Amino acid sequence: MRNGKNMTKRRFGTLAGSLLLGSLMAGCGAEPAPEQVASQEQQLAEAPAQGAPVLENLEFIPSQTPSAFTPGLLRARLAEGEQAAQIELTGDDGKPLALRDDGLNGDEKAGDGLFSGFGIVDLDEHRKTQERIATFQKESTEPLTVATFADRELVRESPLFPLPADIFAPGRIIPLPTTGIARAVNPSKSLIINHSSVVGDPTRTWDPCTSTGNPNGVWTFKHLMTEMANTVSPAPAFTERWLRQWLTTQSVNGRPVPSRSLMATQILNAWPRLSTGELDLNRSPFKLVAIVNRLDLGRGNGGPYGTSGAGELRFVFSVMNSTTCVRPYNGFLVIFEYGVPQNQCAQVKTWAQSWLALSNPLLPLGSSAYNTQLQNLTQQVVLRNMAPGKPNGSAINQVRTNEIMLTTPWWETREFRLFSSAANPRNFTTTTPAPGQLVEHVTVRTPFDLFNNTATLTSFLTTNNAAILAGTHDVPLDYGATLNFLGAFPQMPTNGFFWNAPNLNTVPNGFNARHKFSLNTCNGCHARETSTNFTHVGVTGGLSPFLATGMANMNTPYNVTDPVSGQVRSFFEIRERAQHLDSAANQSCVIRRFDRPVAFAH
Structure with missing residues (x-):
């Protein structure tokens, strides 16, 4: 400036x-x-x-x-x-x-x-x-x-x-000017909703521990998978084909993604089946733990001429053990991440206003009126054919998993997308690609873990230095002579995991470049860069301190000491999301031109 x-x-x-x-x-x-x-x-x-x-x-x-x-x-x-x-x-x-x-x-x-x-x-x-x-x-x-x-x-x-x-x-x-009044937003009602009266609504959700609720509810795992599958295949077969990818070694971007045999013993074998042998989706073991509005991810990626999109709508489910009902040290989370099919400014503004309206003090969180308004929003996204130009007509961008159930002793994430024959096949596993099916995919902006602390990463930080510092970098499938660079199944072998590179003093603004690169990887964002134990939304719906600090008070910084430089970084994640929501809901379209795309995929 x-x-x-x-x-x-x-x-x-x-x-x-x-x-x-x-x-x-x-x-x-x-x-x-x-x-x-x-x-x-x-x-x-x-x-x-x-x-x-x-x-x-x-x-x-x-x-x-x-x-x-x-x-x-x-x-x-x-x-x-x-x-x-x-x-x-x-x-x-x-x-x-x-x-x-x-x-x-x-x-x-x-x-x-x-x-x-x-x-x-x-x-x-x-x-x-x-x-x-x-x-x-x-x-x-x-x-x-x-x-x-x-x-x-x-x-x-x-x-x-x-x-x-x-x-x-x-x-x-x-x-x-662009403005936004963050204090106008109640984050527990308009940003991250994990209150039991919502995620446990008996008319809209299903509890696999108590076998209560509505197995056909609009916020159930069954409903989301059924709408996503559309007419490509029956939802039980669609679901099982997705999960069975863990049972064999996959090849994603030319490198093996190891099999996890515990998928059979921990999930598939324990899942009740119909007389036909199909999975009984009415008794899915997945319990809803959070609904998340990520309007902030749409900045600069919507309508024409730099205006904002509506970002993503996310549902977080946890695999529940029928005996203990929670898995504090052995969790399996599934995150449905939908691209909200509203791109033009007027549409995005209406979408933002509807989410902001949920913050109305006269609308109690979890009340019948609140849950009805929230349902009206979510159904605009998750129903079949809401995004006609995408595979299956589904608005889903990707389905991610964070789990330690199958990969003990450390956490691992995987990403799945609906396969399209028009997409670059190297992005997907070569084992089970089929049009319209959920197929394992590379993980955005995250190289294979084997490149951590290598000269290759130092070279990447140097070559892409300006873009990394500006937040506009990408991690390509290949980097120069290094083939198969963009990774899959990133892991957190230790609680303090972060991406690092040798000889950072040779990289322009090397310490900041390292941090920005690591923060925008899957396992960096979910580990040491935010002092997080791999889940920002936990198996019971609890939030990491990175999120919980701002949910309690948006003006309280969440301070993290950089593991390499020692610099203290003050994050205001929830305040930033709230300010953007209020701005999108209350300003004219021409002012939305100030919105800039954000690098975060997490």
């Missing part, structure tokens, strides 16, 4: 300038982009999205009395170091527009770094945002602030003030 002296040259005024210094920063990173298969809605691939250039600020000069469809001149500057021939936006009328620095069509001077173009802005919405900020200021005993984050760490926190009412007039320069 440019310094305060340069900011004064941008003619935003003293009040607006103070706002923009803190609130127009954009986060960095890139979430996996959609696979280039039959449709843009195909499941996520390994290559990160190439986001639009980062904006430093955005302003609007209305040409007439402000309204919901106000025409006028939009002007923007790129963040320091960013380059672009033009800045593409989506106006609040849903139409694309481009800002250029060519001295034409409203642009004052070519080449001065100020990009301009005509478009429509919903100033009614922007004005309501200012009124909302003022209301929260009055109701709060603490100053209202907006935070800037990078890789889950708090970069800066700045005062948030409403714009003066008289600025909304023709010819006035109106700043369009």
Whole structure:
């Protein structure tokens, strides 16, 4: 970002300038982009999205009395170091527009770094945002602030003030900063829902320990698998074919993924069957322990011109032992991770507003009304044919497992996706690929474990240094002459596992590059980089300190000492998610252009 002296040259005024210094920063990173298969809605691939250039600020000069469809001149500057021939936006009328620095069509001077173009802005919405900020200021005993984050760490926190009412007039320069009021979100109702009155709702869930509930409920393992299978195969066969992949050695990206014979004794043999021999999904051993809204994963990956998507909706299930009902040291978790099929800004905004509405203090968590509203949201995603362009018409991106049941004495994760013949077959196991089936897949941004602490990783950190530090890197199937680099079945052999490399002093900003790379791997994120014992949502629904700290108080940092550099890193994971949810729900579409893709897949 440019310094305060340069900011004064941008003619935003003293009040607006103070706002923009803190609130127009954009986060960095890139979430996996959609696979280039039959449709843009195909499941996520390994290559990160190439986001639009980062904006430093955005302003609007209305040409007439402000309204919901106000025409006028939009002007923007790129963040320091960013380059672009033009800045593409989506106006609040849903139409694309481009800002250029060519001295034409409203642009004052070519080449001065100020990009301009005509478009429509919903100033009614922007004005309501200012009124909302003022209301929260009055109701709060603490100053209202907006935070800037990078890789889950708090970069800066700045005062948030409403714009003066008289600025909304023709010819006035109106700043369009991105804001979000995290305190408007109740994270236990709108972000991570693990309350027993929800995950144990007897009309929507099934408890395999007590054999109570509704085996056909909308939040059951059976319902999700049935809708995912669609008409490809009967759900019992679809499920068993998926699980039997553990019983034989698979080959994923050219390397063996070992078999786990305990899948038979611990799960398949213990699962009740129908008279036909099929698995009885009515008596599935999987118990729901959490429903998670990951709207934050959609930033910068939605509609056109850099606007946000709706991220993911996740369901976390735990395999339950019928005798003990919990497995604190021998767990098996399955995470269904759906890409929410809402991409255009107006759709995403409605989606965000619906999740924010769950935070209403007058709507008790787990009440009949709350659970009904939540069901209305989840069914928009999990039902068959909600994503017609993806395999089976399912919105599922991937199914992940975290388990120590089959791989004692350490945790292991695996990833499965619906196989498509249009996808790169090297991403999948070569043993049992079949269209529409859940097939073992490489794990995003995580090399095979054998590359930890090797010169190959040092080389990778050096070659991809800028992208890693910016949060836009990818881990490819092969790296240079090193074949079969991107891995599968990452493990946590010790509680303190992290990715490291020799000779970090030869890598530009090597300690930070190492941390950012490790944090964005599966086993780094679930281990030492966040001081986590491999599960962020545990077998009973309990949360890791990385999440639980913010759930209790979003303003409390979760501090982790870097295992290599010794630097203390302060994470505000829940606050970042909450701020983004409120921002997406309450700001006009044109302002969503500030959203940046995030690198996190976890």
